[in-house]
Amino acid sequence: MTTPTTPAVHAAGIGKVFPSASGEVTTLTGVDLEVAAGEFVSLIGTSGCGKSTLLRLIADLDTATSGDLTVFGKTARRARLDQDYGIAFQQAGLLPWRTVAANIALPLELHRWSRPTREARVTELADLVGLSDFVARYPDQLSGGMQQRVAIARSLAASPQLLLMDEPFGALDEMTRERLQTELARIASETGAAVVFVTHSIPEAVFLSDRVVVMSPRPGRITDVIDTTPGRARDEALRESPEYFARVTAVREALHGTPLQRANER
């Protein structure tokens, strides 16, 4: 049982070393991170900074070589076996031979939910992501954005309290991206789930998150954590607010490592 105070993710001194042909590669070192229940945290950084690796460690798709990692107070493996999280990748990864409804239902089928319960939950989820009219379609009949929405619905199937997302909007065009960001923000607040979100995009990270974790490579580590809790609802108007731009700049500075000179300060 998770109590309200159990953090969704607690990482202390996490390190990950990969053996390679030219010796060892330190993908992560000294990572300390805590994600509170219901909190939205983004991981951002250039290629090779280890953000995807950190996500995979949380998902128990890989094991850390050093440090301590717990998910809702359990080991990552236990959390995976207990299905405490849902995951979405950059490619939707839908099974082409299953309809939208069957794809969303996949986790439920694997965990042997009864058919009526499954169908009810699928209807709920399809509604949540706005795809109720498309449940009988096949993935090759959907656009990229719609496929991603199906993937998100699937990740929510078992009502997890933690969502792990690895650049889910990376392959989409900007307009679709912004629309899906708004939807994701809504879904996250409605379900109250914690989210760990890996992205390349500064505006996206600032828009969606309560905190932005800035990472840099060689070796992969956390260099900064920026508070981006919006004082208001996450809607389209937020994208035009001055606080938003200020935070985007803060994150950009943290990524570059040096303060930037703004146009009106020259």
Added chain:
Amino acid sequence: MTDQAVAPGSVTGVVPDTNGRMPRRRAARSSGAVARVGWGIAGVMALLALWEAYKLLGPADGVTVGGDGSAGSGVILLPRTHDRAMPHVWDMVARLFQPTSGAETSPLLVSVLEAAGTTLGLAAAGWVIGVVVGGILGIAMQRWRLVEWGLLPWIVVSQIVPLIAFAPVVNALGSQIDRAGVFPWPQWFSVALIASYLAFFPVAVGTLRGLESPDALHRDLFHTQSAGWWQTLVHLRLPAAVPHLLPALRLAAASAVVGAVVAEVSIGLRGGIGRMLIQLAGQASSDPAAPWAPTFGTVAIGLVAAAGVALIGVTLHRFRRGEETR
């Protein structure tokens, strides 16, 4: 014996060609099917026309290179146009409706159909056995890497070497076992066994290829669902294997048919089309159009077997979305 391109560098197996291209839409596919049948008929007509044209215009004694005129010398490049060597197409058709041998026997067409049915049944039995054994072996190879490493090289080698050379030996073996009374081994069982032996290899390879085809993304997805090996097999690997399995099943069907016919010929199995082929060919000097009937029958068996596999493919169409049509 493959009608699909093989990826360069691959040792066996066919590759379903997706290459990121968009799948054609359903409507185009069915009108395309009609057009293809039409072109096929045109092609057959062209062949028949070529046959008759050669008979009409070709040299009466054919074209021989490097001979001295006596029988069996030199290399014959084009056949003689005499009716005994090359019967007219209409003679071949007419012969089908004449009695098989002697006035009281049923028309040749009926005899051919009966024999073809027998052979098709044996080939089908062999195919089923081959598919079951090959499928189980493929799953075992996917499950245990060591089994794959130990067996796959032998399976690959067996597809290269003329295994069918064993056919006379298998038959002799079978009749020895039968006479020794170990267990009953009727002649037709040798035929089915040889057919299954040829069929099982492509199925084993195709099953393994197909079961290993899901990409890391899908495998990770199932891992995050903490799905075990069996669940992953049933919900991911087997459905993903269908596009790889169908060409293998088609190849297995063609192999089973060849195996059955060759086995029948080496055994001399009564009632099979192989024996009829040899028998009527032996009488070809007095009855030139007759050997064409079991030849057409054998072709028909191959086509029916392929159609059967195609039918299976149709029922599994849900698992073939995104497959290239050509």
Added chain:
Amino acid sequence: MNAARLPSWLRVAAPVAVGLLGIALWFAYVASGTAPRMLPDPLAIANEFADRTPLVAEAAAVTGTNALLGLVAGSVAAVALAALATTWRPVDGMTAPLIAALAVVPIVALTPILNTMFGASSQFGRQAVAGIAAFVPVFVNTLRGLQQTRPVQRDLFRATAANGAQTFRLLTLPTALPYLLTGVRVAASLAVISALVAEYFGGPADGIGTAIATYAKSGRAALAWAFVAGGIAIGLVFFLVTSLLERVVSRRLGAGGPPA
């Protein structure tokens, strides 16, 4: 189940072990006395092979030559027809269903007819069957290879005002060559198998297949198996040569597979 945990030398050791186990079981079965006479032990077969090598070699030469002639003729015809099919759609339309049908029917069943047409003392029937069997994979693969040029590459040639012959020589042909050689590799095994099996359907009394059938029928088990070994040897030689050719050319062209 994880490949990372298995040492890589097992990759070689495992099949060798399986092979040795198979031979050991064979010896044991024969030594137990329950094996039928038609299955001698491997040593007896090896002895017969050593004693009768000239005989086996002679038969192998006949079958091998038939297979080779068929392979060459079939491949040449296949490449020509594939080139024709990519140029004129009617040819493509007419041949596609016929080739698809040819791929699923027992081509060796044509041998009796061919022997009637060309004379029972001629090797032509077997060569023709090997040729037709070789034709199909070479045609299918070459046709596919000729269609593998990517639009961006074709656009490039068009933009630099290259004519048809130049585009063919510098783009289409190098792209198609690996596919063609793969087809030849597949065809080589089929040609050997077809040439051998065709001998069961009549024609002159020479070749590996006829020898196997004759000696199996007359009960000379070890000799029959020795000829089987000869047939396997031909198959391996054809495979190795065409595989080598495929690999050498693919490496020189830097190609070898469909674009990722």
